[in-house]
Amino acid sequence: SYELTQPLSVSVALGQTARITCGGNNIGSKNVHWYQQKPGQAPVLVIYRDSNRPSGIPERFSGSNSGNTATLTISRAQAGDEADYYCQVWDSSTWVFGGGTKLTVL
Amino acid sequence: EVQLVESGGGLVQPGGSLRLSCAASGFTVSSNYMSWVRQAPGKGLEWVSVIYSGGSTYYADSVKGRFTISRDNSKNTLYLQMNSLRAEDTAVYYCARLRGSSHFDYWGQGTLVTVSS
Numbered sequence: 001s002y003e004l005t006q007p008l009s010v011s012v013a014l015g016q017t018a019r020i021t022c023g024g025n026n027i028g029s030k031n032v033h034w035y036q037q038k039p040g041q042a043p044v045l046v047i048y049r050d051s052n053r054p055s056g057i058p059e060r061f062s063g064s065n066s067g068n069t070a071t072l073t074i075s076r077a078q079a080g081d082e083a084d085y086y087c088q089v090w091d092s093s094t095w096v097f098g099g100g101t102k103l104t105v106l
Numbered sequence: 107e108v109q110l111v112e113s114g115g116g117l118v119q120p121g122g123s124l125r126l127s128c129a130a131s132g133f134t135v136s137s138n139y140m141s142w143v144r145q146a147p148g149k150g151l152e153w154v155s156v157i158y159s160g161g162s163t164y165y166a167d168s169v170k171g172r173f174t175i176s177r178d179n180s181k182n183t184l185y186l187q188m189n190s191l192r193a194e195d196t197a198v199y200y201c202a203r204l205r206g207s208s209h210f211d212y213w214g215q216g217t218l219v220t221v222s223s
Contacts, residue, residue, distance in 0.1 A: 033209035035151075042200055042213040043151065049208065086151050090207050093164045095141070095153035 002091040004098035011104045018074040020101045022087030025068065030089045032070040034063060037100075038083045046085075047072060077105050108132035108212045110201050115217030122191050122221070128184040128201030128214055136179045139204035142186050144197035145216075152197075155186065156204065169195075191221045 005023040012018035022032060032050050035043035045054050047063040050070065060075045074081055082105045087098040114126040126142070142154040155165045155175040163175050174187040184201050198218050202210040 031208060035210070037151075042215055043210070044213070045209060045211055048205070048211070054211065088151075088209065093156075093207075094166065095143075095156070095204075095210075097151040097153065100150040 006098040110214035
C-alpha cells in the first residue's frame with residue numbers, strides 16, 4: 001500500500017514562511033491534496049490537485065509537487081494558521097493520508 | 107450551501123453494532139462520491155469507506171467485512187453500518203463529499219464512536 005510521510009512538527013516565526021513536506025514514492029505522478037485541521041474541528045481543504053486553492057482560502061497558501069516530495073507553503077504565517085496539516089492522495093481505489101504535521105507559529 | 111450532519115455515534119461494547127447517519131443538504135448524495143473518514147483520539151485521519159454515484163463501494167482493509175456503507179436517496183442521507191466493533195474502531199467518524207475520485211471538498215462535524223466495555 002502507498003505511504004505518505006510528513007514531519008511530526010514544523011515551527012515558523014510570525015510573518016515568516018512555513019513549508020510542510022509530504023514524501024511518497026514518485027508522488028510527483030499523483031495529485032496531492034492538503035487539509036488544515038484545528039483542534040476540535042473537522043478538516044478543511046486548503047489545496048487540491050497539487051497547487052489549486054478552493055474559494056475562500058488565502059493566497060498565502062500554495063502547493064507544489066515533484067519527484068518524491070510535495071510541499072505545502074504558507075507565506076506570512078499568522079497565529080490563526082496554527083493547526084495540523086494532512087496531505088492526501090488517491091491510490092488504487094483507496095484514499096491515503098499522511099500522518100499529519102503540527103504547525104506552530106512562534 | 108453544502109452541509110453534512112452526522113449522527114448516531116455513542117458508546118458501544120466490543121462486538122456490538124452501531125449505525126451512523128450523515129444527512130446532506132445543498133447537493134444530491136446519489137450524484138456524488140461519498141465517503142467516511144475516521145480519526146482515533148490524538149491520531150491522524152484514516153479513510154474508511156466510499157460509495158460511488160453508480161453504487162460501487164470500497165472499504166479500507168481494517169473494516170472490510172465488518173462495515174457497510176449505503177445511502178438513502180429519498181432522504182439524501184449516507185450511512186455506515188458498523189458491526190463486530192473493536193476497541194481500535196474508537197474514533198470520530200466524519201462523512202465527506204469526494205470530488206470525483208480525488209479530494210474531499212466538504213466534511214461534516216463528526217460523530218464520536220467509543221468502543222469499550
